[in-house]
Amino acid sequence: MASSALISDTESWKDLRAHVEEINKTHLRDLMNNTNRCQSMMVEFDGILIDYSRQRATLDTLNKLFSLAEAARVKEKIIRMFNGEHINSTENRSVLHVALRAPRDAVINSDGKNVVPEVWHVLDKIRDFSERVRSGAWVGATGKTLKDVVAVGIGGSFLGPLFVHTALQTEAEASECARGRQLRFLANVDPIDVARNITGLNPETTLVVVVSKTFTTAETMLNARTMREWISSALGPQAVAKHMVAVSTNLKLVEQFGIDPNNAFAFWDWVGGRYSVCSAVGVLPLSLQYGFSIVEKFLKGASSVDQHFLSAPFEKNIPVLLGLLSVWNVSFLGYPARAILPYSQALEKLAPHIQQVSMESNGKGVSIDGVPLPYQTGEIDFGEPGTNGQHSFYQLIHQGRVIPCDFIGVVKSQQPIYLKDEVVNNHDELMSNFFAQPDALAYGKTPEQLQKENIPEDLVSHKTFSGNRPSLSILLPSLNAYNIGQLLAIYEHRVAVQGFVWCINSFDQWGVELGKSLATQVRKQLHASRKKGESVEGFNFSTKTLITRYLEASADVPSDPSTLLPNI
Ligand SMILES: O=P(O)(O)OC[C@H]1O[C@](O)(CO)[C@@H](O)[C@@H]1O
Numbered sequence: 354m355a356s357s358a359l360i361s362d363t364e365s366w367k368d369l370r371a372h373v374e375e376i377n378k379t380h381l382r383d384l385m386n387n388t389n390r391c392q393s394m395m396v397e398f399d400g401i402l403i404d405y406s407r408q409r410a411t412l413d414t415l416n417k418l419f420s421l422a423e424a425a426r427v428k429e430k431i432i433r434m435f436n437g438e439h440i441n442s443t444e445n446r447s448v449l450h451v452a453l454r455a456p457r458d459a460v461i462n463s464d465g466k467n468v469v470p471e472v473w474h475v476l477d478k479i480r481d482f483s484e485r486v487r488s489g490a491w492v493g494a495t496g497k498t499l500k501d502v503v504a505v506g507i508g509g510s511f512l513g514p515l516f517v518h519t520a521l522q523t524e525a526e527a528s529e530c531a532r533g534r535q536l537r538f539l540a541n542v543d544p545i546d547v548a549r550n551i552t553g554l555n556p557e558t559t560l561v562v563v564v565s566k567t568f569t570t571a572e573t574m575l576n577a578r579t580m581r582e583w584i585s586s587a588l589g590p591q592a593v594a595k596h597m598v599a600v601s602t603n604l605k606l607v608e609q610f611g612i613d614p615n616n617a618f619a620f621w622d623w624v625g626g627r628y629s630v631c632s633a634v635g636v637l638p639l640s641l642q643y644g645f646s647i648v649e650k651f652l653k654g655a656s657s658v659d660q661h662f663l664s665a666p667f668e669k670n671i672p673v674l675l676g677l678l679s680v681w682n683v684s685f686l687g688y689p690a691r692a693i694l695p696y697s698q699a700l701e702k703l704a705p706h707i708q709q710v711s712m713e714s715n716g717k718g719v720s721i722d723g724v725p726l727p728y729q730t731g732e733i734d735f736g737e738p739g740t741n742g743q744h745s746f747y748q749l750i751h752q753g754r755v756i757p758c759d760f761i762g763v764v765k766s767q768q769p770i771y772l773k774d775e776v777v778n779n780h781d782e783l784m785s786n787f788f789a790q791p792d793a794l795a796y797g798k799t800p801e802q803l804q805k806e807n808i809p810e811d812l813v814s815h816k817t818f819s820g821n822r823p824s825l826s827i828l829l830p831s832l833n834a835y836n837i838g839q840l841l842a843i844y845e846h847r848v849a850v851q852g853f854v855w856c857i858n859s860f861d862q863w864g865v866e867l868g869k870s871l872a873t874q875v876r877k878q879l880h881a882s883r884k885k886g887e888s889v890e891g892f893n894f895s896t897k898t899l900i901t902r903y904l905e906a907s908a909d910v911p912s913d914p915s916t917l918l919p920n921i
Contacts, residue, residue: 359720360856361728365421369685372417376409376686381795381821384411396669399657400830401839403671407795408678408757409686409823418677419667421854427673430853435663437463437623441860442721447623448860450845451659453631454652454838463623475619475633476645482598482616483640486560487534494592499560501535503550504638505576506564508709510600511540513630513841514564514638516706517651520699520837523767527643527834536642539580542572547579548919556587556596560641563599564634566626568606571872577610583918600633625860627709628845631655631838647834654838662846672843675825676850682757682823683732684855692750693736695761696787699832703761703840704736711848714859721858730855740786751794751818758794758824761840762787765831787826794822875900883912 360366384390385406394406410418422428433440437447452461452468460467485491489498504514515538521527539550561584563577577597584596598616599607602624607617618633629635631652639648658672667673682688691711693704715731737745739760750756766780777785797820803813827843829836852859874891881887882904889900 359724359727360421360425360854361726363421363424365417365424369414369417369421369681372414373685376411376414379409379411381407381409381823382797384409385795396671396674398661398665398669398671399839400836401671401843402826402828403675404826404828405674405678407791407824407826408681409821410678410681414681415668415674415677418681421680422667422673422677422850425854425856427850427853428667431663431849434849435461437461437468441625441858443858443861443863444622446860448625448628449621449623450625450628450631451656451663453620453624453629454656454659454842456656463621468621468623471619471621476636479618479633479637479640480645482618483637483645486641487644492595493557493560494588494595495557497557499558499596500533501537501554501559502562502638502641503537503539503554503559503580504562504564505539505573505580506600506634507540507542507570507572508713509626509629510564510566510570510573510634511538512702512706512709513627514538514635515540516700516702517630517635517639517837517841518642519702520832521639521643521647521651521834523699524833525767527647530644530647531642534642536638539576540572542575544579544919547576548921551580551583551919552921556584556592559584559596561597562638562641563597563601563607563610563612564638565600566602566620566624566629566634568599568601568603568610571869574610579918581611582916586916586918598637600637626862627713628860630706630841643834650834651838654835654840655842656838657835658839658842658846662842672846673850675843675847677854678825679732679757679847679851680854683730683851684728686823688732688755688757688823689729690733690735690754690756692742692746692756692758693734693761694739694742694758694790695736696739696783697761697763697767697832698738699767700761700840701738703844704734707736707844707848708734710845711851713862713865714848715852715855715857716864717852717855717857717859720856722856726855726857728855730852730857739790740783743786743790747790750822755822758791758822759827760787760791760824761827761829763829763832763836767832791824791826793818794820794824796820797822879904883910 391406393412396403434448437449439445439447441448447463449463452472455461455469457473459469461469486499493499518536537550539546561580565573581593584592593611594613597612599612600618601607602620602622604617608614618637620632624632636648662672693707695703711734712731717730719725770779797818800813800817803816808816849859889897
């Protein structure tokens with residue numbers, strides 16, 4: 354395919370379009386009866402079992418998707434990514450989050466230089482620093498051990514670390530290592546988030562980690578200044594050196610902020626924000642909480658999937674298969690959304706993290722060459738752990754709109770509970786739902802079945818389930834640091850595969866800029882109005898009215914305030 358030609362013009366794309374008609378004649382109820390088909394639609398790697406037999410697809414569909422992958426040169430694009438080529442062309446950058454978890458002796462080049470030694474230099478520095486903090490060798494300004502950490506950051510500098518932290522919190526080995534320690538995340542610029550984060554914390558025993566790739570993000574920098582004030586107003590300005598460290602690619606700005614460069618942990622422009630959890634962005638706060646050796650297991654899990662992604666043939670390649678099936682669902686079957694449904698409370702922050710990884714990566718309107726696309730890219734991701742979601746939005750998924758679902762289950766619970774005289778143990782109860790829901794979606798329930806159950810005629814249509822609703826099941830052996838790393842890498846690479854097929858740049862995010870610059874204009878106006886009483890100018894009628902109302906109704910806000918921090 355010539356670089357400016359659209360993937361939708363290829364024969365493979367057209368073939369899949371035509372194939373939809375065939376698939377529309379099938380029902381999952383029947384497809385599931387074909388054991389050979391179902392057997393071929395299971396894939397296993399490193400303890401993880403994926404069952405995609407409940408996708409609205411046949412083996413023929415898969416072959417057609419492999420042809421599409423060939424037309425889109427997916428294999429070549431994967432290799433180019435691992436080779437450090439500047440596949441993020443609009444920012445002229447390599448995309449090398451795989452280097453963040455590569456073994457020490459690996460060679461991965463960006464711009465002709467092996468980046469793995471730099472990665473390990475920072476990892477070693479994190480190991481050393483986190484061990485000193487955890488052991489009490491590094492103490493706060495008043496000589497007390499720093500047992501609590503507030504990580505200040507937003508977007509990719511927040512969601513990945515939050516996901517991993519939440520997943521590790523209840524894991525036996527990790528929770529033992531975290532005994533007596535707290536890790537909190539301050540993301541939102543809303544002062545309420547500051548209040549929530551500092552409530553119950555003592556500045557004397559708190560370490561603040563400012564996490565920002567650019568070190569210019571407005572929300573993070575205001576929150577960082579707020580936390581600096583919280584520390585220095587309690588302990589004096591000299592305490593900042595002992596109580597604040599930073600993670601950034603912009604070490605110059607870190608220093609200007611007043612953080613000792615020795616206490617700055619670097620990463621690189623070839624790490625996208627939403628792909629940065631395996632850099633110091635995640636590794637530093639998580640190592641402070643759990644110790645480096647736990648976090649190293651997480652990196653190893655991700656690395657194992659990286660190798661699989663690079664080397665496994667497409668028929669057995671989990672991220673490739675899942676990525677192609679997502680393209681099938683979005684671009685051909687016309688399902689715009691995807692539900693991420695982990696049957697594990699520990700994975701409650703998976704969906705929010707994947708929302709950014711997927712939607713910031715693939716929510717694009719032009720091809721990588723800048724050509725407007727005649728097809729939609731990306732999907733609307735949302736999710737909640739089961740069984741909570743079942744009592745919330747599953748009604749729509751069963752009888753309303755068709756939403757392809759990812760069911761994620763774990764064989765061994767992190768926290769098993771057995772009660773004498775119960776029919777099943779608590780985790781089996783949870784997993785009963787994990788196994789039942791995909792079949793309920795796939796098979797549904799027919800009016801004939803309901804009539805046999807003597808359901809009153811006027812209720813039959815209400816109680817009918819059309820079925821034929823696709824899902825896939827991911828079964829993890831357990832949920833330890835290693836498995837969490839595997840799961841993360843599967844989703845990251847799946848998103849990349851989707852972007853490779855759609856021929857977009859999954860690694861830039863220009864769509865977040867416009868709102869930011871308009872907020873700058875509003876910020877200037879609020880300042881001018883509060884300080885100098887200037888009237889609201891330069892906005893449309895609607896925005897002017899809203900801002901004016903806001904200012905008038907909050908006229909009691911002091912125009913030249915002295916510092917006020919939350920006090921709850
Ligand atoms: O780490 P930074 O530079 O503060 O950026 C935070 C986030 O802001 C974004 O640039 C846009 O929301 C994300 O891509 C990024 O993860």
